[in-house]
Amino acid sequence: MDNTFFTENEKNIPRGTVRTRFAPSPTGYMHVGNLRTALYAYLIAKKHGGTFILRIEDTDKARQVEGAEELIYKTLAQCGIIPDESPKTGGLTPPYIQSERRGIYKQYAEYLVELGGAYRDAESPDVIRQRIPKEGTTSFSDLVFGTITTPNADLDENVLIKSDGLPTYNFANVIDDHLMGITHIVRGSEYLSSTPKYNLLYSAFGWTPPQYIHCPPVMRDKQNKMSKRHGDPSFEDLADEGFLPAAIVNYVALLGWSPGGERELYTLPELEQSFTIEGISKSPSIFDIIKLRYFNSEYIKQLSDEEFRAAAADELNKIAGYAASGENSLIIERLTKPRVDLLSGIAGLWAFLGELPEYDAELFVHAKSKSTPESAAEAIAWLAGALELAESWDNESLTAVMTELAEAHGVKKSVVMWPARIAMAGQAVTPGGATEIAVLLGKSESLRRLNIAAAKLAAGGV
């Protein structure tokens, strides 16, 4: 058989360009490990001015999951990992979905039989198996793990074409990677032990094998990989919880790769510049959501007011009084940003604005602020009087009023501030201080809450 028609696509591929691919099966969620593999493949391509390809490996119909392919596109888009060639965009070497390439595999398999690299299974005539030499060894060089040599006797003669006519991963993968001109194969280390078989396939065809970059797994703990089954979060779960995609990408990049220096914060474009294959680790790494939260908090703090408003809109809009005025919005945003590491839960932080929680008079006791039920009752009486007369209701004026009150009565500022805040928020810990909360609440509501506190303290027998 003539080999030339098979290589039609190859002539399209510019020589010398790096081409990498992410080749997921549409079987469900996008796991953190998967995402990292995609990221590394993308970064290696970009680092070298190359091409990043998305190929869908759907040769196992049984494992197909509805909507899984869309989720892959969506996730990559959210992360900014944009394929240069994909089923959607097309490219130099179409098609990019394996089920649309079935004819190709069959032809190559038959060609391989002619070449002596494969044969038909004796028991099942439609099945084609790889022929593996009985003697000798096969070596390949991995850019992460170094040179690995395996005795051919340890290699199985696996099925290349199944009885349904579709190829197995073992075969489709090699054919596609070659036809698509993939120069660097980035994948999980679970493929390390079958790589010699793939190299044997390459040499049986007379092709040059690609560079291999096998990545160690992302673990949930010392002995288990992360898995949906164990309840470990997928990318989507994390995003839903309020993690920013940029923070996830940054954290995941560093899980199993080190730039070498002390810097940890990298945007995607910065990673594209800095990524190195040498920095990829050989040993598995454990996913630490606590550290991810740290990255997330850093990214949240770096958001501009506009970006924060957009990212946290759902939560912010649940806050009572948030949209009441531009000033309110700004106060809430600025107070929230430095104290959250997750977007979800922001509204909960401010729930007291909507409704004064039930609280106990004990809350007015705070040693460090020198606040006692007696001093609190006094301070609240002063406050009610002074605030009633207040003409301007902004942070500066309120701070001035409260400080002057404290000075006039010869007490620490906190003796006034503490009870004021407790009275207005009804809880010990709040985002923002007494004056900011008063501004958000507005004059009448603030005074109403002050009165409630006064009554509460009076009832307490003070």
Place this chain on the structure above:
RNA sequence: GGCCCGUUGGUCAAGCGGUUAAGACGUAGGCCUCUCACGCCUGAAUCACGAGUUCGAUUCUCGUACGGGUCACCA
């Protein structure tokens, strides 16, 4: 079990024959402060074990232990 791979603090990790063994998260203590958070300072905590090689091993070699991967008509 065979074969392959790995092993630096609780976690991510730097290191690539000679270092007080970086840094980050977390943690402990402190400072700042109208609470909390932010920010800042300080501390505790690591080379799996045993043999070699070497003047000298966290770094090189071998073995042991432990962990992972793989041995499908799944990818």
